Amino acid sequence: MTDNATENLKKYTYIIAGGGMSGLSLAYYLAESKIPFERILIIDQGTEAPKTWCYWSDETQPFEAYAEHAWKNLSVHTFANQQLDLPIEPFVYRKIESSTWTKAIKEKLHNNPKFEFIQASIESFQYQGKFTQVLTSKGVFEATEKIFDSISPYPCDLTNTKELKQHFVGLFIETNFPLFDASKATLFDFRIAFTNACEFMYVLPTSARTALFEHTFFSSTLLEEAEYMKQIKAYLFAYHGLSDDDYEIKGTEKGIIPMNYVEIKQNLHQKIVKIGTAGGFVKSSTGYSFKRTQELLKNLVLHLESNQWNANVISQTKFKVLLDRIFIQVLVDQQVKGSTVFEKLFQKNSAQHMLRFLDEKTSFWEDLRMMTTVPTWPFMKAFFKIVIKRSTFSH
Incomplete structure (x- = not known):
């Protein structure tokens, strides 16, 4: 394993462009597979802001050990203040912190001599004869088989009022006293939904004193960050009786997830395959991506193992x-x-x-x-x- 750049052209069986969730997940499944490969390069463009990934499952998943917390009970609050208690067994709803997961996966891959990491900005992809190349700030790298591209932008115009986005700001808080029931997560609290836009609070308590409160919209128009923060603080006061002196903000997160549907047709004959958000792995109607990405990548690797080049990267009815x-x-x-x-x-x-x-x-x-x-x-x-x-x- 080396981080040293080289001016000479270096060749790899596969190159993974982007060291985020989809890129590292693919690397993990390739490492666990029976696919013969010489070397795999992962090009990481830089440190990403910490994120929270959540998913539900009624089956064993490969990364359960990295979940910070799990719930077997969810709830929904209606606009009319009706609480719907939702026991979900045999499903379990899990929360993974991206920093914990990323560190663990990188440690596994660093112990495999066939994987190499470099940190560089990616400028473009190009074909050179029957091979493909990645042009970066640290030189040119060639893939003899495929480049997996997780960095290209998904086609979504953030200014277009006809294109749906999930946009949110979240606060991780710790209260000065026990307050939360960590056995139940609130999937939707619509008591704040005063417009026709799909607006709700998402609440994930991880102990009696700690919780994530996320003000979320499924809408076409974005807000100023201060507006989300104002609404979260108002919610904390109105529904939990918390003033600013009653809790400490331990962290924040924010994001914009495209929810417009764009068909991205790909099969494994292609030399450059888009994965993750770039490849349309986010479920457009919900914004959930973690588990769906795992399932799509596991299938992709199985198809590579069995030389099913005609297999679609995403198969949907x-x-x-x-x-x-x-x-x-x-x-x-x-x-x-x-x-x-x-x-x-x-x-x-x-x-x-x-x-x-x-x-x-x-x-x-x-x-x-x-x-x-x-x-x-x-x-x-x-x-x-x-x-x-x-x-x-x-x-």
């Missing part, structure tokens, strides 16, 4: 994609409050069914039944709008 697009269109149009949509879904369906639905593990008939539990007219209008768009573009 057309009906699942249509449901995602309809849901996004409803949230963009705001003909009904976003909070109302989620409230109806959780009021009329079991938590387990909802989690399976969001994981795209439900059948066609289960999906149809689920659609009968949402406000009918806004979803019908969104459906026809999508059909008209498709018809227009196809001509």
Whole structure:
């Protein structure tokens, strides 16, 4: 393992562009695989701000040991102040701190002599004969098989009021006295949802005195950071009786996740394969990415092992994609409050069914039944709008 740059062209079997969650996850699965490779280079562009990744699962997952906390009970607060208690077993909802996970995965890879890390800015990708190259601030590096690109931007215009984004600011706080029930996480608290935008508070208590409070929107228009902070502090006072003197802010996080649907068709014949957000790995209708990324990358590596070059990087049924697009269109149009949509879904369906639905593990008939539990007219209008768009573009 070396971090020394070289002026000479260096060749690798695979190059992973980007040392974030998707890049390191892929490296981990490649290291665990039976794929023959000489060397793999991971090009890290620099330290990322710490992030929180959450996922639910009813099966054993490879990175459970790195979870900071786990919950078997969730709750949803409606705008009308009804609390829905949602026991989710056999599912478990887990929270992973990116810094803990990243350190552990890097340590594993550093112990493998076939992996090399460099820190450099990536300028471009190019083809050189039948090989591909990465041009960086520390020279040119060549992949004899593939480059996995996790750094290219996902096509989302942050200024476009027709493109949905999940945007949020979170505060990690520690109170001066025991207050929280660490056995239950609040997935949605819609008591703050006074507009038709899908606005809610997301609360993850990890002990009696520590919790993450995240003010989140699924909407097309972003806010100033100070506005999110103001709303979190107002929420802490209104619903937990906490004034500024009652707690200490231990950390913050913020993010913007694209929720517009863009079809990114890729198979393993390609020499440059986009992964992570760049490859459309984030589920467009929810913004969840950690577990979905793991499943997609495990499948990608299995296909490489068995030389299934025609395999799609993302395989989705057309009906699942249509449901995602309809849901996004409803949230963009705001003909009904976003909070109302989620409230109806959780009021009329079991938590387990909802989690399976969001994981795209439900059948066609289960999906149809689920659609009968949402406000009918806004979803019908969104459906026809999508059909008209498709018809227009196809001509």
